[in-house]
Amino acid sequence: MLKNLAGERLSVRIGQCSDAGRKASNQDFHGTIVPEDSALSLKGVSLAIADGISSSDVSHIAAETAVKSFLSDYYCTSDAWSVKSAGQRVIRATNSWLHSESRRSRLHEDMNRAFVCTFSALVLKGRDAHIFHVGDSRIFRLVGGNLEQLTNDHRTVLSSTENYLGRALGLTAEVEIDYCVIGVKPGDIFVMTTDGVHAHVPPRDVAAMLKGGGDLDGIARAIVEQALASGSDDNLTIQIVQIDSLPARDAMGFLKNADYLPPAAIPRVPSEYDGYRIVRQLHASSRSHIFVAVDLATGDKVALKVPSVDLRDDANYLRRFAMEEWIARRINSPHVLQAAPVHRERDTLYVVTELVEGRTLRQWMTDNPMPDIDSVRNIVEQIAKGIRAFHRKDMLHQDLRPENVMIDREGTAKIIDFGAVRVAGVLEASPDFDNGDVLGTHQYAAPEYFVGEPGTERSDLYSLGVIAYEMLTGKLPYGPRMAQAGSRLKQSRVTYVPISAYRTDLPAWIDAALKKAVHFDPTKRQEVLSELTYDLRQPRHSTPAVKSIPLTERNPVLFWQIVSLLLGLTVLWQAVWR
Numbered sequence: 001m002l003k004n005l006a007g008e009r010l011s012v013r014i015g016q017c018s019d020a021g022r023k024a025s026n027q028d029f030h031g032t033i034v035p036e037d038s039a040l041s042l043k044g045v046s047l048a049i050a051d052g053i054s055s056s057d058v059s060h061i062a063a064e065t066a067v068k069s070f071l072s073d074y075y076c077t078s079d080a081w082s083v084k085s086a087g088q089r090v091i092r093a094t095n096s097w098l099h100s101e102s103r104r105s106r107l108h109e110d111m112n113r114a115f116v117c118t119f120s121a122l123v124l125k126g127r128d129a130h131i132f133h134v135g136d137s138r139i140f141r142l143v144g145g146n147l148e149q150l151t152n153d154h155r156t157v158l159s160s161t162e163n164y165l166g167r168a169l170g171l172t173a174e175v176e177i178d179y180c181v182i183g184v185k186p187g188d189i190f191v192m193t194t195d196g197v198h199a200h201v202p203p204r205d206v207a208a209m210l211k212g213g214g215d216l217d218g219i220a221r222a223i224v225e226q227a228l229a230s231g232s233d234d235n236l237t238i239q240i241v242q243i244d245s246l247p248a249r250d251a252m253g254f255l256k257n258a259d260y261l262p263p264a265a266i267p268r269v270p271s272e273y274d275g276y277r278i279v280r281q282l283h284a285s286s287r288s289h290i291f292v293a294v295d296l297a298t299g300d301k302v303a304l305k306v307p308s309v310d311l312r313d314d315a316n317y318l319r320r321f322a323m324e325e326w327i328a329r330r331i332n333s334p335h336v337l338q339a340a341p342v343h344r345e346r347d348t349l350y351v352v353t354e355l356v357e358g359r360t361l362r363q364w365m366t367d368n369p370m371p372d373i374d375s376v377r378n379i380v381e382q383i384a385k386g387i388r389a390f391h392r393k394d395m396l397h398q399d400l401r402p403e404n405v406m407i408d409r410e411g412t413a414k415i416i417d418f419g420a421v422r423v424a425g426v427l428e429a430s431p432d433f434d435n436g437d438v439l440g441t442h443q444y445a446a447p448e449y450f451v452g453e454p455g456t457e458r459s460d461l462y463s464l465g466v467i468a469y470e471m472l473t474g475k476l477p478y479g480p481r482m483a484q485a486g487s488r489l490k491q492s493r494v495t496y497v498p499i500s501a502y503r504t505d506l507p508a509w510i511d512a513a514l515k516k517a518v519h520f521d522p523t524k525r526q527e528v529l530s531e532l533t534y535d536l537r538q539p540r541h542s543t544p545a546v547k548s549i550p551l552t553e554r555n556p557v558l559f560w561q562i563v564s565l566l567l568g569l570t571v572l573w574q575a576v577w578r
Contacts, residue, residue, distance in 0.1 A: 010124060011245040012045055015216020017224045018237040021196060027052030027060040027117075028194050028237040029067045035075065041247065041429050042079045044125025046071055047239050051137050051194040053165065054234070055112040062098050062117040066169050069094045070121055080330050080393040082424035083123050083130040088177055091119065091132060091169070098170030116170040120151060122190055126429045127246050129190065133178040135168045138198050141182075142189040142210050147203035151178065189242045196234030200227040216240045247429070263318065264306040264348035267291060275344055276304055276352075286310060287419070288321070292355060295343065302340045305351040318349070323426070324418040325351045330393060335386030337406075337416040356416070358408035365402055365471055373506060376471045377536050379405075382413035383464055384529040390415075391457050391529075394424035398455055400463035401444045402470070422455060442483035443476055447491050447520040450483065458522040461529055465517025468536070472510075473502040477518050491520040509539035 012034065020026035030049040034040070050066040052059030070090055077086035101107075102114035118135025131139055136153040154167035169175060189210055201223055209219050224236045266289050267273040269280055276293040279301075283290040286308055293304040305324075311317040328339035340352040359367075361379070368375065383405060390397050399420035406414045442450075444466050446459035469477045478494050485491040496518070499511040513535035519525050526532045 009245065009247050010040055010045060010126075011243075012124065013216055013242045013244060014047070015218070015220040015240040016238065017217065017220035019224050019228070019235070021228060021236050022233050023054075023235055025060065026235045026237075027054070027063055028196070028235040029060070029063040030192075030237050030239055031067045031071050032239065032241075033071050033075065038079075039075060041126075042425060043075055044083070044123050044130075045241070046074055046121065046123045047190075047192060047241060048119070048121040049137050049192045049194060049237055049239055050120075050169070051118040051135065051196075051235070051237070053112065053116055053168070056107075056114060056116060058107070058113075058115050059117055062115040062170050063119075065098065065115075066091075066094050066117055066119045069097075070119075074123070078330060078393050078425070080327070080395055080423045080425045082394050082428055083125055083128075084179055084181070085394050085424065087121065087123060087130065087132050088179065091121075091134070091177055092175060095169050095175040096173070099173050102170060111171060114170060116165075116168050118154075118165070118194070119169045120192055122192060122241070124184065124241070124243065127184060128181050128428065129184045129188075130181050131179065134175060135165060137192065137194050140191040140193070140203065140206070142191070142207055145207055145211060147191065147207040147210075149203070150180070150182070154178075184243055184246065186243055186245055189240065192239040194235060194237045196232050196236035197223060197227045197238050199234070200230040200232040210240070216242065261322075261346065261349040263312045264350035266306055266309065267304075272296070273304075274346060274348065274350075276302070278304070287317075293352075295340070295352075297343045298341075300340070301355045303353050303355045305353070307349065320419045321351065322349060323421070323423070325353070327395065327418045327421050327423065328353060331389050331395075333386055333389035334412060335382050335414055336389050337414050337418075353416075356406040356408050356414055358406050360403055361405035361407060361413070361467070361471075362402035364407050365474070369474055370503075371471060373472070373510065373536075376468060377533075378411075379407070379413050379471070380464065380468045380536065381533045383415065383467070384533050386413070386415040387460050387464065388529055390421070391460070396422040396455050396457065397460050397463075398422055398445070399441060400460060400467060401441045402467060403441075405467075443480060445483065446522065447482055447485065448522055450486055451488060451491070456522060457528070458525050461525055461532060462518055462522070464529070465514050465525075465532065469499065469514050469518065472506065472514075473499055475502060477514070482520065485520075488520075494520065507539070510536065512540065 014032055016030060016032070018026060018028055018030055028051050032047045034045050035043060048067045048070045050063035052063040073090045074086055077090065098115040107114040118137045120137040120139050121132040122139055123130040131150055133139065133151040134154065136155050139150045140147045141150055154165065156164055156166040167176060191206060205226065206223055209222060220238045220240055223238055227236050267278045269278050269291070271278050275296050277296055279292040279294060281289065282292050282303060288305050288308050290303055290305045293302050294300070295302055307318065307321050325339050328337060337356065338354045340354055387397060397415065397420070399417065404415060404417045406416055408414065444463045446455060446462040448459060449455060466477060475497070477496055481494045482491060485494055496515055499506055499514065513532065517525055517532050526535065
């Protein structure tokens with residue numbers, strides 16, 4: 001299937017130097033991690049630098065903690081998270097710890113003596129550089145022979161002789177983090193410094209030394225020595241990283257089963273296949289075939305899914321198929337389908353998950369054409385919990401529909417089928433993984449997808465709102481019309497059909513909650529899933545009146561049938577009268 005070809009990987013060279021200078025101790029701290037294998041693709045290379053404040057006796061602890069925490073904890077975050085999400089969460093956690101340590105030791109009464117430091121980090125992932133920054137350490141990039149500063153100093157200047165650090169880690173309970181992402185190319189050079197260096201060596205001198213080439217550790221040492229010779233009386237730290245090669249834009253070699261594994265053949269029933277006994281076929285469609293199987297090593301019943309015969313030459317389809325089990329292994333929720341344990345290497349591409357014995361939500365809806373509101377609430381709330389498990393991992397499901405939800409024998413709802421899931425961390429590693437197509441079923445896909453806008457968490461909320469509406473009425477809130485509207489103007493003209501058109505036993509505030517959830521404008525929907533589930537249980541203080549829709553719009557076919565009937569009766573009456 002897919003292959004991480006030789007050379008299609010991120011490769012860097014790093015040089016660094018740190019010196020106490022004229023001070024008795026070095027309160028700066030720096031570090032670098034260059035991981036291997038999948039972590040290099042999914043997390044990238046990270047560099048961090050921190051500078052303690054000279055007035056504090058514990059600031060060196062803050063600097064060391066900030067760098068070590070970032071470099072270790074960043075790689076412990078979910079592979080599915082974006083760099084921005086993972087980095088900011090780790091930095092905020094470190095800031096909270098530093099600030100609480102200052103409060104616990106009463107150093108917060110004088111923040112000049114507290115656990116405070118500046119902090120800057122650079123993460124190189126895929127073909128991008130991600131920058132996090134708090135304080136007055138700096139990150140530069142060599143551009144056309146000039147050193148371009150990429151960060152802003154968080155210093156408040158009072159006069160030509162008086163200024164103070166306006167932002168730093170540990171300074172306040174909440175920290176504001178500067179973040180930006182820029183594209184990179186082979187040969188790019190980034191430089192990270194503390195103020196003991198950049199306050200005394202002009203950028204043009206640093207650029208000149210970098211252009212001369214040579215050993216990066218030697219260049220870093222030479223820059224530190226020039227700063228000392230120029231009168232620097234502070235600690236001095238510099239890191240230099242040069243990008244030698246970058247991964248291909250569609251490099252997906254980090255997927256364990258995506259190294260040119262041939263798609264599995266459709267097994268016979270009954271038969272044995274790759275350590276499984278195939279019992280019966282569970283589902284077949286144009287996209288995949290699913291079988292009930294027994295793992296011969298453990299005796300466990302599983303669901304074995306093989307790719308569609310018709311799509312085996314579609315590289316994008318195979319990418320997403322290989323991703324499904326990868327996604328399932330990173331989400332732990334009773335309301336999301338779980339991947340089955342792996343006991344042996346595979347020779348072909350297929351997916352193995354837990355076997356959910358029950359029925360699809362579509363079948364449940366067929367069996368319950370007029371369900372009570374409590375039954376609907378129960379299922380909707382379970383689906384919402386499953387969706388939240390995706391969102392916490394920086395994932396969007398993007399294909400929520402009744403066929404992709406199973407109700408097991410105990411009544412537990414589980415979201416299945418991850419072929420359309422958008423994973424933020426994977427898209428950073430391989431931007432071409434998403435070609436912009438509307439992957440979900442159009443009747444349930446949020447309107448923003450049809451006008452070329454990216455999905456958000458509110459897009460999944462929209463799909464859940466459509467499902468809830470259909471569970472209650474057996475109909476779609478807009479029929480097929482919203483999926484056919486290709487502009488915001490056309491979408492605004494599509495009319496929502498109130499639930500009261502089909503059921504008069506439900507309160508108006510239920511309809512108001514669902515009408516908000518399926519609004520064509522995502523900013524007009526509930527902000528989070530919990531708000532929707534709350535709205536389905538509690539009426540708002542002021543529920544807007546539901547506008548009555550004429551029968552001509554609600555059901556034009558029935559309208560003209562009635563008109564035709566009345567005309568026929570009129571003609572018949574006139575004929576009899578004559």
